[in-house]
Amino acid sequence: MTKLKPGTRVRKDMGLRQSGVVVPPFPKSAYTDGQYREPQPNEVVVFVKWDDGTQGWVHRQFLIYE
Numbered sequence: 695m696t697k698l699k700p701g702t703r704v705r706k707d708m709g710l711r712q713s714g715v716v717v718p719p720f721p722k723s724a725y726t727d728g729q730y731r732e733p734q735p736n737e738v739v740v741f742v743k744w745d746d747g748t749q750g751w752v753h754r755q756f757l758i759y760e
Contacts, residue, residue, distance in 0.1 A: 700715075702716040702759065704742060713760065714749075717742065717749065720749070740752060740754050740757060
C-alpha cells in the first residue's frame, strides 16, 4: 500500500462524497468533520482537510487519488 503524502488530493468514495487534501496527523481536539474518536492502532487511516473547510480522518480504503 502506498503511503499518501501531505498535499495529495483525494476523494472519498464511500458514504458522503467529499474531496480534500491529505495533511499530517493532528489531535482529536482539532477534528471538525464530525469524527468522534481517535483511530485504533489496527486501522489504516489518512488525515484529510476537506474542501468544505472541515478536517478529520478517514479509512485509507475509502479514498481515491485525484
